[in-house]
Amino acid sequence: MSAEQRYRPDDGCPLFSERLEAHILAYTRGELPNRGRFCGHCYTPLGPESVACPHCGTEMSARAAVEQIPEPVIVMLRAQRSTERTIVNTFAYLGLVVAILGGLAVVLGVPYLRAHLLPAATVYALILLVGGRVLAGVIGGYYGDRLGYERARRRLRTQWGAWLAERG
Ligand SMILES: [Zn+2]
Numbered sequence: 001m002s003a004e005q006r007y008r009p010d011d012g013c014p015l016f017s018e019r020l021e022a023h024i025l026a027y028t029r030g031e032l033p034n035r036g037r038f039c040g041h042c043y044t045p046l047g048p049e050s051v052a053c054p055h056c057g058t059e060m061s062a063r064a065a066v067e068q069i070p071e072p073v074i075v076m077l078r079a080q081r082s083t084e085r086t087i088v089n090t091f092a093y094l095g096l097v098v099a100i101l102g103g104l105a106v107v108l109g110v111p112y113l114r115a116h117l118l119p120a121a122t123v124y125a126l127i128l129l130v131g132g133r134v135l136a137g138v139i140g141g142y143y144g145d146r147l148g149y150e151r152a153r154r155r156l157r158t159q160w161g162a163w164l165a166e167r168g
Pocket residue numbers: 014039040041042043044053054055056057058
């Protein structure tokens with residue numbers, strides 16, 4: 001799921017603006033240097049003339065812009081993405097398990113299928129192929145995505161709070 005489609009909660013943590021996330025990802029891929037002009041509060045990339053951050057509203061006269069995204073902030077984005085990925089994958093596997101067990105229940109529950117191996121195997125294969133994919137997509141892509149994002153945000157808020165305390 002792309003950053004644009006994401007639900008963005010107003011939970012007091014200004015990380016990560018879409019532009020900051022895009023910059024960190026490009027930096028991670030080696031396409032951009034970790035250099036530029038960034039908001040001194042939320043590290044959103046700024047234009048050379050910006051006097052206030054378009055994302056968090058911090059004025060550069062109050063908190064000077066910085067030239068580099070601090071390493072801990074980059075680590076926070078990696079941690080957020082890894083939490084999300086783990087939960088989405090776990091839920092996708094759960095969907096697959098549901099299809100495997102559900103398919104077995106269907107094949108064993110229908111007397112005709114129980115007595116005929118070939119039709120039973122065909123039905124089971126279809127349920128696995130179609131159901132496994134659909135359930136993995138729905139459970140992983142929808143519920144997993146939501147839960148993963150919420151869990152990752154919660155951790156991020158804690159890390160952001162600690163970072164603010166450290167930054168002073
Ligand atoms: Zn900002």
